[in-house]
Amino acid sequence: MAAAEGTRKKVIIDTDPGIDDAMAIFVALRSPELEVLGLTTTFGNVHTALATRNALHLLEAVGRTDIPVAEGSHVTIKKASKLRIASFVHGSDGLGNQDFPAPATKPVDQTAAAFMVEQANLYPGQVTIVALGPLTNLALAIELDPLFPKKIGQIIILGGAYSVNGNVNPAAEANIFGDPDAADIVFTCGADILAVGLNVTHQVVLTDADREKLEQCDSKYARYLCKIMGIYFDYHKDAYFIKGVYLHDPTTLIAAVNPSLLTYTEGVVRVQTVGITKGLTVFDNTKKRYGEITAWTGMPTVKVAVTVDAPAVVELMMQRLMTDD
Numbered sequence: 340m341a342a343a344e345g346t347r348k349k350v351i352i353d354t355d356p357g358i359d360d361a362m363a364i365f366v367a368l369r370s371p372e373l374e375v376l377g378l379t380t381t382f383g384n385v386h387t388a389l390a391t392r393n394a395l396h397l398l399e400a401v402g403r404t405d406i407p408v409a410e411g412s413h414v415t416i417k418k419a420s421k422l423r424i425a426s427f428v429h430g431s432d433g434l435g436n437q438d439f440p441a442p443a444t445k446p447v448d449q450t451a452a453a454f455m456v457e458q459a460n461l462y463p464g465q466v467t468i469v470a471l472g473p474l475t476n477l478a479l480a481i482e483l484d485p486l487f488p489k490k491i492g493q494i495i496i497l498g499g500a501y502s503v504n505g506n507v508n509p510a511a512e513a514n515i516f517g518d519p520d521a522a523d524i525v526f527t528c529g530a531d532i533l534a535v536g537l538n539v540t541h542q543v544v545l546t547d548a549d550r551e552k553l554e555q556c557d558s559k560y561a562r563y564l565c566k567i568m569g570i571y572f573d574y575h576k577d578a579y580f581i582k583g584v585y586l587h588d589p590t591t592l593i594a595a596v597n598p599s600l601l602t603y604t605e606g607v608v609r610v611q612t613v614g615i616t617k618g619l620t621v622f623d624n625t626k627k628r629y630g631e632i633t634a635w636t637g638m639p640t641v642k643v644a645v646t647v648d649a650p651a652v653v654e655l656m657m658q659r660l661m662t663d664d
């Protein structure tokens with residue numbers, strides 16, 4: 340079953356765990372298509388220090404302490420320390436208020452950005468970064484090594500709302516809102532980028548019925564997730580009036596496992612960094628020649644996901660989580 344080491348896609352998951360981050364990380368560990376080189380941490384669902392603790396804890400919980408964790412930035416690229424933290428979605432501990440013991444393992448002695456640059460140099464063109472939080476660490480990696488965008492294989496970003504309302508406010512999606520300046524640096528850096536935004540992730544719902552199926556099986560992955568998921572379901576019922584949860588992070592991760600489950604369009608994305616629309620992602624489909632030079636003119640294009648085979652994504656996730664190694 341498992342693909343030979345050499346053919347597995349090398350991924351680094353930049354993450355702020357987070358209940359759906361935990362799902363995505365577990366799917367990655369259970370996917371023979373992927374080799375997880377490491378987890379890097381960021382702020383978002385929780386502050387970075389807690390994200391690091393949670394990343395280490397999740398790897399311990401499923402016996403994968405062989406995978407390194409590198410801690411990321413505690414502040415935005417502009418050094419802002421007043422961050423938007425979504426603890427009301429994931430619990431104050433980020434993992435459903437379960438009071439888990441502190442992990443025994445430690446992060447590596449290297450920043451997230453340095454780890455990304457190192458791995459991109461070790462395996463030029465072969466590393467995929469799956470970015471599940473604000474894009475600060477990636478922007479720092481680009482600052483650290485201007486050739487990083489050329490050396491990295493692909494960057495798959497969970498972020499943005501493309502001509503559709505955001506989830507922080509009508510303009511902005513949470514990860515882009517978390518560090519809009521970093522996002523604009525990443526979107527225009529020239530790397531091979533696939534952005535998976537709310538257009539797509541709001542199509543992928545784990546229903547109450549799916550949750551029951553997970554509860555009835557006894558793989559260690561499903562058991563763990565069922566323990567922490569309650570608060571995430573409650574939030575969705577309250578905020579969106581739906582019986583189920585959006586699978587933002589797992590959908591983005593699955594874009595690395597099986598890219599054919601999504602379709603995408605290509606164009607230039609710029610991010611608004613100030614004002615009431617701070618965090619807005621504005622997509623230029625490049626189908627019009629404007630009369631003057633714009634902030635989009637001549638900028639590198641990125642891929643933006645447009646449609647997703649939602650049932651197939653949910654099924655793939657369930658299948659991976661409902662069995663043990």
Ligand SMILES: *[C@@H]1O[C@H](CO)[C@@H](O)[C@H](O)[C@H]1NC(C)=O
Nearest residue numbers: 501502503538604622643645
């Ligand atoms: C996102 O969805 C909106 C509303 O359906 C649509 O107008 C827009 O074109 C979509 N964006 C992309 C990039 O497909």
